[in-house]
Amino acid sequence: MPPLEGETATTTHHSNAGNNGGIDGNKSRVTVVGSGSWGSVAAKLIASNILNITSFHDELKMWVFEETLQSGEKLTDAINRTNENVKYLPGIKLGNNVVADPDLDNAVKDANMLVFVTPHQFIDHICKSLVGKLRSDVEAISLIKGMEVKIEGPCLISTFISEQLGINCSVLMGANLANEIAEEKFSEATVGYRDNREIAEQWVQLFSTPYFMVTPVKDVEGVELCGTLKNVVAIAAGFVDGLAMGNNTKAAIMRLGLREMRDFSKLLFSSVEDNTFYESCGVADVITTCFGGRNRKVAEAFAKNGGKRSFDELEVEILQGQKLQGVSTAREVYEVLRHQGWLESFPLFATVHEICISHLPPSAIVNYSKRKPILPLSEVSAH
């Protein structure tokens, strides 16, 4: 019988699982950098686990961008007093071993495991301010979605963190909404790592709970790209919803989208693995995003209006301040496809952008007969 490919989740806790343990036998220390809803859920997951792993210090630091609440209390004080993130994840106990700290330098200085989970627009500033202030043996993981896909290549946030700070950075992505995990509803995630399987196992151990299954995959680029490219597929799915085309059509569009995510990622990074797209970060996140999510919602409204009201206008009306990412990612991806001569191999990605900018009507999302047939990419690259 052949051994199968793919890697499997480790849900058991080993107390000495090859942990990089800190200097002089000190215990590992974790800091979560960020305290939005997802950061708070990450803190809750990790806080419950480190109490059961003897190689980890019991305390979990969480860096909080300080705010003053309407009551006049500081957010960090409120979190430390109530053990809840009263602003971004109210009603959920984080664990009494979570300590909120408004001082970034102080929050990270003892940590050898750093979890980055800030809005993507803050990471540049945060990294710059952390240069030279970290332990030499520190490992990082990024939960941040929102890279730009530039013509010269996608700006992976994990790569940015690695380069700015001179440290190794894994990623955690997947089909997970903070509120549902906070309520301990079953879901999953994928850890993408670069080389060191032991480090990946540690991250798996830190995040896994019976209701949150984490699988390590040696493909940091593939895993991180999923978190960005899925938003383009969600726009396509929203068009199908707006045109009331039914589940068969939607399933076909989601599948074509997943395939283009895979093929595009493989063209950008030859190290990307096919099987990554079977993980939570791939197929499961595509399903979640194409049935819920803001990109789908605004695209549905766009198609219902026959493309006559712009995405910008609908975004303001429907999302009330939240921002769409899929439309700008679709534009960036389109620029890469055009620049590389790959447009014909990615009819769904190309069509999404052309609908967004009103060069095609929303119904074009299911009309590929006017495009040339999809070619094997080997042929495209020979053009």
Next chain:
Amino acid sequence: MPPLEGETATTTHHSNAGNNGGIDGNKSRVTVVGSGSWGSVAAKLIASNILNITSFHDELKMWVFEETLQSGEKLTDAINRTNENVKYLPGIKLGNNVVADPDLDNAVKDANMLVFVTPHQFIDHICKSLVGKLRSDVEAISLIKGMEVKIEGPCLISTFISEQLGINCSVLMGANLANEIAEEKFSEATVGYRDNREIAEQWVQLFSTPYFMVTPVKDVEGVELCGTLKNVVAIAAGFVDGLAMGNNTKAAIMRLGLREMRDFSKLLFSSVEDNTFYESCGVADVITTCFGGRNRKVAEAFAKNGGKRSFDELEVEILQGQKLQGVSTAREVYEVLRHQGWLESFPLFATVHEICISHLPPSAIVNYSKRKPILPLSEVSAH
């Protein structure tokens, strides 16, 4: 740049695409064996295509299991008079080159391309009656879902046809509901073929239209197994719906199910390819079946009732005569897993069956912590 794996759809029509064209320069002739709703849609697709392919005879024969309509007219006469299958696909013109024939021997005798699309329980009888009555150069394709998964191996319907009739048999599976394709809503399918790519291209050519995209995959076992195993995943998805666990959880369960479909198929047939499960027959059909479909629906009702009303009872009440397949497939798969010692590697498949027979509550569908962690199958096979 690396050439990517996977195969791509051929949607253009070539008039001489390596067609096995019949003896003495005769044109190819196609017969559809079956005339339910899916058979009628298959006839409609093929009938429109053969008119545009010079190497094919214009006429398409469709074998119809003769019935007398309430009006007293024979079904074949009604189809030939109105050009519609008035009983199984009313309101849809099949193409005036479709000729319904109640005589099976007569319908198939000149054909060199046979499309099998009967209910699965009829195929045994049909094959037996066709022995010795086919052209020697005939190629077949099966659109039939519903194999049994026996301990000695799954009874692939394509293999059964091949062995009974001594002919090659491909399969066509995918996320497609007859009525939606009949209305020309965009969808897809996958042709699974054994060795001969030219034959696969011919089937693709016969079925493809601008609204029906067909992709050939050299993996007849993987493609056909998808059409059966997806029903087990749909039962799992129905439990999640019945327990109102939300989209994240459902996406996770669908993903785990897709992965078990892939891994189970690979253990049964070493020739099965990972990428088959990215095709329409895999991920897209899982999505369609887990959001629509009768297996999902009855499983949802089962979970809502806390497992207190049996599947048999709910099936009668909800489906009114239609039959569920997922529950019996789950039992058959469970028997194989137990027999082979693979139960621990397939926690979702195992749990579905144990819920169906009330050994576990429906909520167990998201509770894998009491099962042992999922092991790499290489370890399982060494047990």
